[in-house]
Amino acid sequence: MTRTAGMRTPLIALMCALLLGVTGCTDTGGDDAAAPSQMQGGTGPPSSGTDTGTDTGTGAADSRAEEDMGIPDIVEAVQPSVVTIFTEEGLGSGVIYTEDGLILTNEHVVRGNGDVEVAFADGQRVSGTVEAADAVSDLALVQADRTDLPAATFQADLPRIGELAVVIGSPLGFENTATAGIVSGLHREIPGSAATSQSLVDLIQTDAAISPGNSGGAVVNGQGEIMGISEAYIPPSQGAVALGFAIPASIASEVAEELRADGTADHAFMGLAPGPLTPRIAEQLNLEDTTGVVVLSVPPGGPADDAGIRPGDIITRIGDEEISAPEDLLAALRQHDPGDTVPVQLRRDATTQTVDVTLADRPADR
16 A cells, blocks of 8 residues: 655555554554534535445435536646645645645645645746644645635535546646546545554545555546545555545545644544454454454553453444444544544453443544
8 A cells, every 4th residue: 555645755655564553552644533524625615414424425416416527627627726746855736725825735745844845737836834734634734825726626525436536636746647537435444554544544445546646636526526635545566456545525624624723633532552353363362253353452541441441352343333443443433523422342251342432632642
């Protein structure tokens, strides 16, 4: 699995053998974004009915009854709203969020940089300042030294599987590149990603080509709205063919509004480190059923500790969501806000029980 930004190295490996954890261990990734709202940047408010559930976005179809534009028209309409971001280490892409020069991109595009250069589709280049960044969701805001810009419109609902998807960005440094495909899946999680990054859950999957340098760029629907922010891809070296992933626009705009407000974003925090329940671990715990996620550690004083969850417990459900991998746990928490109380079903020894966990705001050092 490879992040798309870059030009730092052709392929950036994200998998690692050591599980750093989701909610109780320090890492460089993200935990769980708060449930999406209808806030956005762009030319007008998104339609109502933000969808964070597990359906295929049929409500979105009702709110977008007009026919899709042709791909050339989509590119012509949206390309002016997509930029290239140059840093000391390489380059990535971004989307114009407000007319006064605020750019939305991935945090890993600008990581370690305070000043960047922003190149626009009309050829103009200006300086930019990283205003706020959130490693948890892998999103950041850059203020470009330019105004009167064509801000993009962000889609509020999830797309439908099979819907047109057009990717616009700067893959491998080729600025203003467009590729096209369809929405291949929703609510995707990259297996094993919880070990290194908590942002790689609840993603849109597309077969439109995404490559290094696309990170932070636009994935656009047939109406010319941003449906997602390009996030990652699985390279052909891993046997993949056209497997790209994007952060849903509703999540991206929610985080962007929080970053605009005070420079930070809130994320629900459960206070434990989960691990995959492998057959070997199940054998060590004398378990016949390998369904669920094993609790590796529970820092004292956190939400899980307060609820009585212990290391060695097996979490099988959070609310209505079944949990079979650490990435499932991240995705389930992403749909909640700090302060929410959620029922957590777990197995301990030979018994199954449900405890209520009151989620906290993720600490800055986690």
